[in-house]
Amino acid sequence: MALESSHVVADVVEVTEFPHLAQRYAIRGVPKTVINETVEFIGAVPESQFAEHVQRASSPAAS
Amino acid sequence: MAFLSGNDQNEIKRLFEQLSGNVQLIYFTQKESPLIIPGQECGSCKDTRLLLEEVAALSDKIQLEVHDFVAESEIAREHGIDRIPALVMTAEGVKGKLRYFGMPSGYEFSVLIGSLLDVSQGKSDLSEETVGILRDLDKDLHIQVFVTPT
Numbered sequence: 001m002a003l004e005s006s007h008v009v010a011d012v013v014e015v016t017e018f019p020h021l022a023q024r025y026a027i028r029g030v031p032k033t034v035i036n037e038t039v040e041f042i043g044a045v046p047e048s049q050f051a052e053h054v055q056r057a058s059s060p061a062a063s
Numbered sequence: 064m065a066f067l068s069g070n071d072q073n074e075i076k077r078l079f080e081q082l083s084g085n086v087q088l089i090y091f092t093q094k095e096s097p098l099i100i101p102g103q104e105c106g107s108c109k110d111t112r113l114l115l116e117e118v119a120a121l122s123d124k125i126q127l128e129v130h131d132f133v134a135e136s137e138i139a140r141e142h143g144i145d146r147i148p149a150l151v152m153t154a155e156g157v158k159g160k161l162r163y164f165g166m167p168s169g170y171e172f173s174v175l176i177g178s179l180l181d182v183s184q185g186k187s188d189l190s191e192e193t194v195g196i197l198r199d200l201d202k203d204l205h206i207q208v209f210v211t212p213t
Contacts, residue, residue: 001159001189001193001206002159002161003156003159003161003184003185003186004158004159004186004187004189004194004197004198005158005159005197005198005200005204006158006159007159007200007201007202007204008158008159008160008200008203008204009143009159009160009162009204009205009206010159010160010161010162010208011162011164011205011206011207011208012162012164012165012167012171012174012208013164013165013207013208013209013210014163014164014165014166014171014210014211014212015165015209015210015211016165016211016212017106017107017148017164017165017166018146018164018165021209022209025207025209027209030211031208031209032209033206033207033209034206034207034209035204035206035207036204036205037205047190047193048190048192048193050193051192051196054197054200054204054206055196057204058200058201058202058204
């Protein structure tokens, strides 16, 4: 997704190396995805569902 | 000791034949010193650097830059790097930013190799619909995927 939009910064975070982030984002299962601190989900999801999460995070209501 | 066995190297070399353009790997680490300051040690920084050097050696199209997170804090800031080890992957045509924090080992290593192939193309293999959604974004998105080594 970061390849396609200059608005996207995509990070993969190895959480065992950054325990403070595990705590901050209450990570109890992986992979866990957090978008803009507003949308989060656990597990690998199909692309269309991921795209829905992206839309939700980018909607004016989510800020 | 090498991280990649001869078999791994051959397999990755074969995959790297699919690299379409040059890929830049911008790696942030800390100065390697025998002195360890408690609370500031970066356990996997050196291993990650060695692993990336092994990967970069497998193709002329992969260029690895290594930066000191502290001494070159301006470059780190430019890429929004606030922790190490950190890797930025980029190539011509890449619009956003793709980063990896921590050491890509186990399953994540194959994810890294896959990402390099995607980055080298400067475009994704996402559906038209998803690309459309991304094209219409008018807000910055920070997507973080948290993983553990497997």
